[in-house]
Amino acid sequence: MSEFAAMDALTKPSGRALADNLLAFARLLRRTGLRVGTADVLAAADALSLVDIADRRQVHAALRGVMVRRHEDFAVFDQAFLLFWRDPEAGRNAAAMAMLEGFKERQKAPPTSRRVAEAMTPPKQAPNQRPPEPEEKPPIEVAMTVSERERLQSMDFEAMSATEIAEAKREIGKLVLPLDERRTRRFRPDPRGPVVDLRATIRASLHEGGEILALARKRQVTRPPPLVALCDISGSMARYAQILLHFLHAVTNDRDRVSSFLFGTRLTNVTRQLKSRDPEVAFELVSHVVPDWSGGTRIGESLELFNRHWSRRVLGQGAVVLLITDGLDREGAKGLAEATDRLRHSCRRLIWLNPLLRYEGFQPKSQGIRAMLPHVDDFRPVHNLQSLRSLVETLSGPQPVRRIAA
Known part of the structure; x- marks a missing residue:
């Protein structure tokens, strides 16, 4: 089918092709994650009746004007429009992805192309599997559903497979973090x-x-008070930081006054990048501004930079700070106790989230952990979904009164 074959089909007097193509295009947009309902399809049909269907640009502008509500979804819509109206049968042979990869050898494909290609590709079927008869009810597998979900809640992020990590990311996206309100x-x-x-x-x-x-x-x-997250992205924290970024992205898009910083050998503010509602676009932006992923760790130097340049900007009005790190510093404990103590006195509550607490026999033996531990208000694990849910419940309840040392 040629590039404008679908457009020519829309000009048929019967109008049947118009309805079929719009419904198929709406289903494609829904599979990519866009919110497109029946009212949007009807509005799109009305919009196409007011433009020249033979003009590709007019059709694109009319459909995008009535089917897209958020600016973050424009890139996904443009990619889906390009692939669908170029070849509606691309979903059967996955030619769309091959076309993109061949065309963009010098230019890196946007993060939305994979979502659109997956939405246009039908799910694979086993070679010897026969589809069920229309009159037969499809079997519903309910065994082990609850146990599998419970196992996922308690499974360590580092032990998860790629499929389990994808499921964990979807569960993290559903978490809501309502902090207790302050006067x-x-x-x-x-x-x-x-x-x-x-x-x-x-x-x-x-x-x-x-x-x-x-x-x-x-x-x-x-x-609610401001929330500030300082996340370690060094080599020992890379697997956890990759998943916890989904948690920070969900929290950033669920509430206001959230600031996120990543640190390894240097400190990087990624608050603006995580505000993009599309997680793939947000993480693509983060990868461009963070040069030290999976490198060394300088916790003391990073906290000192935060205290010097950012604390007065983001720690006002009783802010709560989430410090996500394993406490393993390449510089030992140099300046770490002083920086942590200053950070604690600048916020209302300092919570240290450490994945090493997943071990039952954990003991603070490293110099960095021993230097930081006396200066935090709460020391909690963060290695699975259950620990994240426990953190949400803790932050949502009444906060304990901080004890002032004599």
Whole structure:
């Protein structure tokens, strides 16, 4: 089929090809993760009736205008539009991916191309497997479902296979981190508020000739505190950091005032990159700005840089800090205790997440761990889904009062 074969089919007087192609294109977009419903398909049909169907650019602009709601989904839509309207049968022979790889030898393919290619490729079927008869109900496998899910919750990230890691990433994307709300210095008008707003009361009395007919009231504003994550991406933490980035991405897109930093031999702020709603696009952006992935570790130097350049910017209003590292520093304990102590005094709560706590006989023998441990408020494991869920439950409840050393 030629490049514009699908476009020519849409010009048939019957209109049947128009509905079939739009429904197939909508199903493709849904498989790539875009939210496209029946109302969007009807709106797309109406939009195509107002443009010249023979003009590819007009059709592209009309469909994207009614079927895409978020700016982050434009790249996925453009890739799907290119492949689908070039050859709707590409999903049967996976020619779309081969075409992309052959065309982009000098230019790296965008992270959305794999999603679109997988969406256009039907699931593989065993050679000797026969499809079930239409009148027969497909068998439903329910055995071991609960046990497999429980096993995944307690399995160490480092022991997971590629399929299990993909499933763990999907489960991490569903986690929500609602921190307990804290009172701020701001007030908002509230007719049933506990505080009388004298200024608003006098301002309202001016409209009544100076007579105070009612008291204006206000209430103190409460909001969750900022969340700051410092994640170690050195060689010993590379496997865990790769999965925990999905957790940080989900938290960043679920709530506001989240700051994320990665450190190995240097400190990198990746807050802006993780704000992209598409995880593949976000991690592609992170890979461009982080030069020291799976390298050495300089925890003390990285924390000192954070305290000097970033603490006053992101640690205001009772921020909670998640320090994700195994505590194995190539510089030993040089400056590590001082940097950790300063970080602790700059935030409301410092939580250290260490994957080495997965071992029952863990003991803080390394110099870095012994230097950091006295200066943290909480020391928790982070090696499986169950530990992440426990962290979410802990941060969502009332926070303990920090004890001040004499």
